[in-house]
Amino acid sequence: MIVFKFGGTSVKDSDGVRNLFNIVKTCSDNLIIVVSALGKTTNALEEILKLSLDESDKCKIKLESLKDYHFDIIKNLFPDKKHEIYEQIEEQFKNLYSESFDKKHDSFDLKYDQVVSFGEIFSTKIISAFLNSQEFSNKWIDIRKVLITDDTYREAKIDMKLSKTKVEENISFKDNNIYLTQGFIGGSKSGFVTTLGREGSDYTAAVLGNLLDAEKVVVWKDVDGVLNADPQYFNETKKLDKISYQEAVELAYFGAKVIHPKTLKPLHNKNIPLFVRSFINPEGQGTEIDCFQKYDQNLPIFILKKDQMLISLFPKDLSFVMEDELSKIFSYLSEQRIRVNLIQNSAISFSLCIDNANSKSKQLLEKFKDDYKVLYNDQLELLTIRHYSEEAIKKVTEGRKIYIEQRSRHTSHFVIK
Ligand code: ADP
Numbered sequence: 001m002i003v004f005k006f007g008g009t010s011v012k013d014s015d016g017v018r019n020l021f022n023i024v025k026t027c028s029d030n031l032i033i034v035v036s037a038l039g040k041t042t043n044a045l046e047e048i049l050k051l052s053l054d055e056s057d058k059c060k061i062k063l064e065s066l067k068d069y070h071f072d073i074i075k076n077l078f079p080d081k082k083h084e085i086y087e088q089i090e091e092q093f094k095n096l097y098s099e100s101f102d103k104k105h106d107s108f109d110l111k112y113d114q115v116v117s118f119g120e121i122f123s124t125k126i127i128s129a130f131l132n133s134q135e136f137s138n139k140w141i142d143i144r145k146v147l148i149t150d151d152t153y154r155e156a157k158i159d160m161k162l163s164k165t166k167v168e169e170n171i172s173f174k175d176n177n178i179y180l181t182q183g184f185i186g187g188s189k190s191g192f193v194t195t196l197g198r199e200g201s202d203y204t205a206a207v208l209g210n211l212l213d214a215e216k217v218v219v220w221k222d223v224d225g226v227l228n229a230d231p232q233y234f235n236e237t238k239k240l241d242k243i244s245y246q247e248a249v250e251l252a253y254f255g256a257k258v259i260h261p262k263t264l265k266p267l268h269n270k271n272i273p274l275f276v277r278s279f280i281n282p283e284g285q286g287t288e289i290d291c292f293q294k295y296d297q298n299l300p301i302f303i304l305k306k307d308q309m310l311i312s313l314f315p316k317d318l319s320f321v322m323e324d325e326l327s328k329i330f331s332y333l334s335e336q337r338i339r340v341n342l343i344q345n346s347a348i349s350f351s352l353c354i355d356n357a358n359s360k361s362k363q364l365l366e367k368f369k370d371d372y373k374v375l376y377n378d379q380l381e382l383l384t385i386r387h388y389s390e391e392a393i394k395k396v397t398e399g400r401k402i403y404i405e406q407r408s409r410h411t412s413h414f415v416i417k
């Protein structure tokens with residue numbers, strides 16, 4: 001069996017859904033199709049949640065416009081207004097309305113997951129019904145009852161053992177060859193919906209691939225494959241044809257958004273290849289990520305992480321920054337779920353480059369001020385170059401202010417403005 005995953009960009013409108021159908025209908029294997037929310041629905045739901053807290057009029061307007069967006073797509077795909085999908089989505093929007101204004105949850109993160117998870121429910125109901133209407137018979141799976149997680153809302157961890165049993169009960173390929181389900185979401189043991197972290201649908205596809213021993217997982221994107229830089233920020237990018245899991249982990253970890261960082265481990269554990277292919281040019285070969293030994297394309301790979309904050313800490317009494325100090329700093333960062341992208345230390349100072357998460361970063365600076373003299377810079381970029389050459393470094397750093405530079409055998413990092 002094979003797992004296909006389609007992200008929001010691929011299904012942002014009715015043409016996108018038709019294109020998905022054209023791609024899946026050429027597949028003759030047993031198949032699970034994992035789908036994200038339509039277009040930018042998850043961002044819209046995040047906004048709805050924020051507005052629901054104290055701007056209920058604006059919240060209702062936003063809810064209406066999200067509903068119109070979905071019904072425009074439905075009207076285009078289902079000319080028969082009596083099709084049951086109209087009622088089903090109407091019902092789901094009613095549920096979203098009540099969840100949005102519900103006051104029963106004290107925890108913001110818990111409420112976040114109950115609200116934001118609707119995007120994937122809408123999209124998969126619509127797409128599953130559309131494929132069935134085209135005689136591409138498929139079964140809709142409620143992944144909230146299959147991928148069982150802990151209750152770390154917004155960043156839930158999947159219980160692989162429990163989920164394996166549920167997967168076997170629900171996805172057997174006995175009566176069906178094609179299943180369609182939601183990326184990004186799961187269900188906690190206490191019965192609430194959970195989410196796996198933003199952009200997490202790639203990860204869902206990988207976990208299902210692992211649990212079902214898939215032959216391969218294919219993620220369909222708006223690019224020809226993994227390129228040697230993000231085409232949004234770099235000209236003259238080239239496709240990487242084959243890369244190892246290790247290479248892909250490095251790229252994803254340092255910010256190549258094309259693959260979610262958590263995607264590689266479940267696949268590597270079972271040697272399942274991952275293909276990144278283009279939904280715009282589905283005939284293209286894409287990139288294969290597999291157990292390759294060496295990177296042999298002789299191209300530097302550029303990865304850019306924006307909106308970085310560099311913080312330097314100096315103990316007030318000139319004492320050394322030793323292990324117990326570092327362990328205190330890191331346990332606080334981990335408690336706050338602040339991601340550290342790069343560190344550098346000297347005898348009496350310690351610097352860290354983090355994703356700037358606004359209110360959290362401010363809190364962090366305040367916290368550090370108790371024990372250290374704190375200096376910081378924000379709006380920086382972290383530029384990573386894998387397989388670098390002097391020429392490649394010069395090309396991207398020339399004329400820019402470098403705050404930190406680190407080089408190892410295959411990788412160089414620059415914190416720059
Ligand atoms: P999805 O629709 O599946 O969520 P994403 O939008 O998250 O897909 O990922 C695709 C985007 O990743 C591309 O549009 C591109 O701008 C970005 N990207 C970043 N780094 C790379 C890279 N090295 N190769 C290809 N695309 C990249």
Ligand code: ASP
Nearest residue numbers: 036042184198199200201
């Ligand atoms: N819809 C979710 C998000 O936008 C998950 C995903 O697209 O991967 O974050």
Ligand code: MG
Nearest residue numbers: 007199200257
């Ligand atoms: Mg994505």
